[in-house]
Amino acid sequence: MDRYADIRQLMLITDxxxxxxxxxxxxxxxxxxQTHGIGFIRYNFAS
Structure with a gap:
């Protein structure tokens, strides 16, 4: 995580x-x- 210390937001999508x-x-x-953030995602499984 030290490598990304200067990045304001890091998002990971996992199982x-x-x-x-x-x-x-x-x-x-x-x-x-657990944060004041919000996330959205759209999956396209037809591809």
Missing amino acids: DDPATAAFYRSCGLRSLD
Whole structure:
């Protein structure tokens, strides 16, 4: 994470798995519901 210290926002999209979430929390990331942020996504699985 030190490499990205000067970047204001870093977003990661990953699977909803408790072990995965725990790993990213241990790296200092928080889920959007724990912040004042909001996120949007649109999947296109037809491609």
